[in-house]
Amino acid sequence: MPATTTAFDLAMQELLGERGWLTKDDEIAAYARDWLDRYGVPPLGLARPDSAAQVVAIMRACAEHGVCAVPQGGNTGLNGASVATHRSSIIVSMARMNRILDIDAIGYTATVEPGLVLAALHDALAERDLAFPLHLGAEGSARIGGLIGTNAGGSHAMRYGMMQDLVLGLEVVLPDGSIWDGARALIKDNAGFQLRKLFCGAEGTLGIVTKAVLRLFPAPTARATALLALPDLDAARQTGALLRRHAGEFLTAMEFFGEFGLSLTLRHVEGLSRPLETPGPVYVLVEIATSIPDMPLSEILERALEAAFGTGDVLDGAVAASETQRAAFWRLREDMPEGQRLEGKQIKHDVSVPVARLAAFVGEASAAAEAVLPGVRANPFGHLGDGNVHFNLSPPEGQADFSGRDAQLSEAIYDTVVRNEGSIAAEHGLGQAKIGLADRCRSKVERDLMRRLKAAIDPDGRMNPGKIV
Numbered sequence: 001m002p003a004t005t006t007a008f009d010l011a012m013q014e015l016l017g018e019r020g021w022l023t024k025d026d027e028i029a030a031y032a033r034d035w036l037d038r039y040g041v042p043p044l045g046l047a048r049p050d051s052a053a054q055v056v057a058i059m060r061a062c063a064e065h066g067v068c069a070v071p072q073g074g075n076t077g078l079n080g081a082s083v084a085t086h087r088s089s090i091i092v093s094m095a096r097m098n099r100i101l102d103i104d105a106i107g108y109t110a111t112v113e114p115g116l117v118l119a120a121l122h123d124a125l126a127e128r129d130l131a132f133p134l135h136l137g138a139e140g141s142a143r144i145g146g147l148i149g150t151n152a153g154g155s156h157a158m159r160y161g162m163m164q165d166l167v168l169g170l171e172v173v174l175p176d177g178s179i180w181d182g183a184r185a186l187i188k189d190n191a192g193f194q195l196r197k198l199f200c201g202a203e204g205t206l207g208i209v210t211k212a213v214l215r216l217f218p219a220p221t222a223r224a225t226a227l228l229a230l231p232d233l234d235a236a237r238q239t240g241a242l243l244r245r246h247a248g249e250f251l252t253a254m255e256f257f258g259e260f261g262l263s264l265t266l267r268h269v270e271g272l273s274r275p276l277e278t279p280g281p282v283y284v285l286v287e288i289a290t291s292i293p294d295m296p297l298s299e300i301l302e303r304a305l306e307a308a309f310g311t312g313d314v315l316d317g318a319v320a321a322s323e324t325q326r327a328a329f330w331r332l333r334e335d336m337p338e339g340q341r342l343e344g345k346q347i348k349h350d351v352s353v354p355v356a357r358l359a360a361f362v363g364e365a366s367a368a369a370e371a372v373l374p375g376v377r378a379n380p381f382g383h384l385g386d387g388n389v390h391f392n393l394s395p396p397e398g399q400a401d402f403s404g405r406d407a408q409l410s411e412a413i414y415d416t417v418v419r420n421e422g423s424i425a426a427e428h429g430l431g432q433a434k435i436g437l438a439d440r441c442r443s444k445v446e447r448d449l450m451r452r453l454k455a456a457i458d459p460d461g462r463m464n465p466g467k468i469v
Helices: 005-020 025-032 052-065 118-126 144-149 195-199 233-250 259-268 297-310 323-334 336-343 355-372 406-419 435-441 444-457
Strands: 045-047 068-072 089-093 100-104 109-112 167-173 179-182 208-215 222-230 251-258 282-290 316-319 350-352 377-383 388-394
Touching: 005 045, 005 052, 025 045, 025 089, 052 068, 052 089, 052 167, 052 208, 068 144, 068 208, 100 118, 109 118, 118 144, 144 208, 167 195, 179 195, 222 233, 222 297, 222 323, 233 251, 233 282, 233 297, 233 355, 251 259, 251 323, 259 282, 259 336, 259 377, 282 297, 282 323, 297 316, 323 336, 336 377, 336 388, 350 406, 355 377, 355 388, 355 406, 388 406, 406 435
Parallel strands: 045 089, 068 089
Antiparallel strands: 100 109, 109 208, 167 179, 167 208, 222 282, 222 316, 251 282, 251 377, 350 388, 377 388
16 A cells, blocks of 8 residues: 555646546546446546656656556446556546547558547548448447557457557557657568557556557448348358358458347337348348449349358348448347346356357357256357357346356356367456456466566556456
8 A cells, every 4th residue: 555645646636637636536436437337446546647748747656656557448348457456546547638640541540549439530530531440339438548458359350350450559658657659650560579469458457558550441432231040150150151252352240149139139229120021040240341432342242142042041131222221230239238238137258269169159158058047048149250259148037137156157158168269358358357267268378478578567566456467
């Protein structure tokens, strides 16, 4: 515990002013707890810097007074990474550092501050016929720094990669207050270790990102979207592989969900309707896009779908005839978490497995959960193109909870992930929720490497303690 909390408070007031340093409970309450309201110890205060220089000053003050710093973006994560684990910490909200510093339409890059909301970046780029191809349900509140910290993926990762593949350069304030200026707009830069990737997925445990250079692409001039009903996930997996062969580089997204998840979404979310006449145990949402003018995209999709229907695996399907219908198809997938939330208590699992094992994993995990709690309702949905599964559970019909078997159910799911050579954390990182799980599921060599990196960069353990390692 720091012995000079009062002196620290005065120092922060002097550094940041009234708008930049908040300590009253009602002022910091929204920042002190995670999005799911599972984690968060009241911090000493909330720092709201508006420049990299202020972040430097904050970290130097923390070092002087023995205080820990917890960087926070939109606070939309699911594993408690952006809230404090003990009282001797401050939250460093990056919300005021939300500027677009440069958009280079020739080099296809954008230089931005970490507090920029993803949707705001999308809007600014759309005016210039440019695109940043990261899309996810929380893009109206998620901030660039948090997306870097968690190495976010989203629905288009199969085509464009994760956040680490879209970050060309970073500026980072390190735990001692020094700055690493790696904000270079270079696709090729092999002058040593790829340091920028070290901070992608580090969840703020190694430093605070204060600037990012992002890779852009031409905005799509056309999209074609279809929704398919299939008999099972194995058919969906085979159909996905076929669509990739026939649509090639035009294929930007393939999402999947099941009948149970669809029924919850239709039951609880207004403005949605059943999309196909023939219900499918499994649905696949496929989208292709191009930035090439006059490309016959509809014909490309039609030929790909003809091949899919020719296998006999597809029960029914529809191609979006308008932007309105396309948006309606996407809402069925994107509102699925909300539909399950409104159903009642749930257990979330963000995992990934090799695409070839997707059907086997879902079948085994469903059986494993049923063995723990008969009647438990599994709702697997996610990204068919990259193997990321949101394997969420609802209690048995008519039951309010999981009969105290929450931990057993999660262990059964994670054991199945490991048996299928998958990852226990696909998109949302480890935070503080999955540290013990990572220690059990990953090799000692791998976990020790992470600890050694953490100790080398943050020897005093001041950066976001209690997360990842």
